[in-house]
Amino acid sequence: MGVAGKLGNLGVVTTTLEAAINWGRTKSMWPMLFGLACCAIEMMSTQASVYDLSRFGMELMRPSPRQSDLMIVAGRVTRKMAPVLRQLYDQMPDPKYVISMGDCASCGGIFNNYAIVQGVDEIVPVDVYVAGCPPRPEQLIHGIMTLHEKIKTQRIADWA
Amino acid sequence: MSERPLLNSTGHSTGVTEWEGTVQELQGLVSPRALTGETMLLNMGPQHPSTHGVLRLLLELDGETVVSCIPDVGYLHTGIEKSMESKTYEQAITMTDRMDYLNPMGNNLVYCLAIEKIAELDVPERAQIVRVLLAELTRINSHLVWLGTHCLDMGAMSVFLYAMREREMILDIFEMVSGQRMMSTYFRPGGLWRDVPAEFIPAVKAFMDYFPAKIEEYETLLVNNPLWIDRTQGIGVITPEDALAYGCTGPTLRGSGVNWDIRKAMPYMGYETYQFDVPLGEHGDVYDRFYIRMKELYQSVRIINQALARLEKAPAAFRSNNRKYVPPPRSELGRSMEAVIHHFKLWTEGFSLPEGEVYVSIESPRGELSCFLSSDGGNRPHRVHFRTPSYVHTMGAIPKMAKDGMLADLVGIIGSVDIVLGDCDR
Numbered sequence: 001m002g003v004a005g006k007l008g009n010l011g012v013v014t015t016t017l018e019a020a021i022n023w024g025r026t027k028s029m030w031p032m033l034f035g036l037a038c039c040a041i042e043m044m045s046t047q048a049s050v051y052d053l054s055r056f057g058m059e060l061m062r063p064s065p066r067q068s069d070l071m072i073v074a075g076r077v078t079r080k081m082a083p084v085l086r087q088l089y090d091q092m093p094d095p096k097y098v099i100s101m102g103d104c105a106s107c108g109g110i111f112n113n114y115a116i117v118q119g120v121d122e123i124v125p126v127d128v129y130v131a132g133c134p135p136r137p138e139q140l141i142h143g144i145m146t147l148h149e150k151i152k153t154q155r156i157a158d159w160a
Numbered sequence: 161m162s163e164r165p166l167l168n169s170t171g172h173s174t175g176v177t178e179w180e181g182t183v184q185e186l187q188g189l190v191s192p193r194a195l196t197g198e199t200m201l202l203n204m205g206p207q208h209p210s211t212h213g214v215l216r217l218l219l220e221l222d223g224e225t226v227v228s229c230i231p232d233v234g235y236l237h238t239g240i241e242k243s244m245e246s247k248t249y250e251q252a253i254t255m256t257d258r259m260d261y262l263n264p265m266g267n268n269l270v271y272c273l274a275i276e277k278i279a280e281l282d283v284p285e286r287a288q289i290v291r292v293l294l295a296e297l298t299r300i301n302s303h304l305v306w307l308g309t310h311c312l313d314m315g316a317m318s319v320f321l322y323a324m325r326e327r328e329m330i331l332d333i334f335e336m337v338s339g340q341r342m343m344s345t346y347f348r349p350g351g352l353w354r355d356v357p358a359e360f361i362p363a364v365k366a367f368m369d370y371f372p373a374k375i376e377e378y379e380t381l382l383v384n385n386p387l388w389i390d391r392t393q394g395i396g397v398i399t400p401e402d403a404l405a406y407g408c409t410g411p412t413l414r415g416s417g418v419n420w421d422i423r424k425a426m427p428y429m430g431y432e433t434y435q436f437d438v439p440l441g442e443h444g445d446v447y448d449r450f451y452i453r454m455k456e457l458y459q460s461v462r463i464i465n466q467a468l469a470r471l472e473k474a475p476a477a478f479r480s481n482n483r484k485y486v487p488p489p490r491s492e493l494g495r496s497m498e499a500v501i502h503h504f505k506l507w508t509e510g511f512s513l514p515e516g517e518v519y520v521s522i523e524s525p526r527g528e529l530s531c532f533l534s535s536d537g538g539n540r541p542h543r544v545h546f547r548t549p550s551y552v553h554t555m556g557a558i559p560k561m562a563k564d565g566m567l568a569d570l571v572g573i574i575g576s577v578d579i580v581l582g583d584c585d586r
């Protein structure tokens with residue numbers, strides 16, 4: 001006897017398969033434990049006590065790309081790091097999403113020089129850009145919620 | 161070694177190339193046994209949860225024993241020193257924040273000290289006190305992140321959550337004074353950007369009342385914890401002679417028992433007038449380095465309390481009156497033509513420094529952080545170089561400590577040296 005038996009009349013909820021899948025995808029998204037620079041420290045704060053990312057089912061940072069759905073590019077991507085980053089992205093299983101956190105990852109930020117890739121979107125497709133140097137944890141959470149909104153509009157017909 | 165162009169998702173070249181190396185290229189770095197396949201070469205990083213960023217270590221393993229450990233740095237090389245050459249002196253301060261991102265105020269401080277030394281610029285008492293206060297808060301902030309991540313690496317998750325909780329309170333104080341949580345750019349040549357707000361002193365006081373009990377809490381969790389002791393004592397030992405020979409500074413050196421702290425040895429910003437002790441270790445192992453950092457937290461609290469008492473009585477001037485380097489206050493702009501000219505000059509072309517070279521050092525949470533500044537008389541740095549503790553520790557101390565140890569202990573060793581890759585690669 002589960003909850004349904006105790007309460008008796010839970011009734012029936014109808015929904016589309018698409019909505020159910022998308023809902024499932026937003027509620028337990030595992031980000032990759034992958035920090036690059038200063039923004040990664042704010043990403044850590046977002047996870048930790050005060051901002052508590054587990055409210056979104058995301059407290060579990062996976063150190064392996066094979067187990068993660070979301071890559072938060074937190075920090076500046078250098079030319080030396082770029083191939084590594086791309087390889088990590090390629091190793092993630094579909095469906096995969098990318099949040100570009102901070103000015104450096106989004107557009108190079110204040111570092112317009114020989115060492116920094118001017119925006120991680122030159123290497124991997126980005127779903128949500130979060131501005132700020134570094135973005136506040138609230139901003140990152142807003143970025144994650146924006147991504148959730150985006151996922152909710154996905155259509156099964158568009159699956160590759 | 162061959163090069164392969166990296167394509168983006170649409171199949172176009174990104175201008176970035178991948179390197180493909182072979183073992184033969186590592187000849188001389190690894191033992192001859194690696195070339196015959198007798199020992200194993202293992203790659204750790206650059207994406208690894210416990211390398212504290214993007215450090216890559218190439219490990220040569222004999223079973224579980226580390227035969228040699230070759231660090232490969234540069235995955236976060238940002239070209240900060242070069243970029244600073246194209247900014248005016250004042251603009252370049254924003255770049256220093258982003259170097260060692262756990263110690264932004266310290267980076268500002270060492271760069272401002274270099275400018276002040278070359279320009280012979282005075283710093284009023286109030287600014288000196290606030291600088292010391294904030295530098296020590298930054299030290300606490302940095303040690304808290306170190307404590308959290310070090311424990312996380314060793315499998316103690318809860319300490320991380322506690323440490324980050326207290327850290328948020330420090331970040332709130334930083335935000336109060338500078339408007340930014342991390343990248344504050346608050347110290348400027350000749351003093352501070354603004355005076356501290358009225359809420360500052362009560363906020364720091366409240367934190368100082370709250371914090372010492374929390375350090376005790378961390379100590380209860382770790383200092384006598386048998387699991388912690390088993391994983392840290394006698395691991396990653398470095399003798400005082402070796403530590404000196406490998407250029408270790410800061411807690412990594414003091415963990416081996418060498419009494420060297422720049423705040424005592426070459427005081428700056430009036431550190432000689434504050435009472436504090438320098439905690440020393442004995443064995444030079446992971447545990448001692450951990451232990452003295454915990455003790456340093458208490459010493460920072462002591463310094464901050466003294467600074468608070470002085471700040472309450474300090475005169476109001478928070479930046480120098482030397483108009484050649486420091487902008488005039490807003491109120492003067494309406495009544496003095498000279499002030500308008502100075503203001504215009506400073507915000508259009510910045511100030512020029514006299515020709516010369518200086519080298520200054522401060523004690524950052526990780527060790528000796530130094531700035532070499534060379535000026536050719538113009539309004540931009542001719543050359544800036546930072547001697548950063550993380551770089552020296554990564555290249556020298558970590559391979560030394562890791563050698564002949566177990567692979568599983570390497571994580572603890574990296575954590576105990578407290579490297580920040582932004583500081584290392586800059």
Ligand code: SF4
Pocket residue numbers: 037038039074075076101102103104105109132133134135258
């Ligand atoms: S955006 Fe700012 S905080 Fe983030 S990595 Fe770049 S410099 Fe650091």
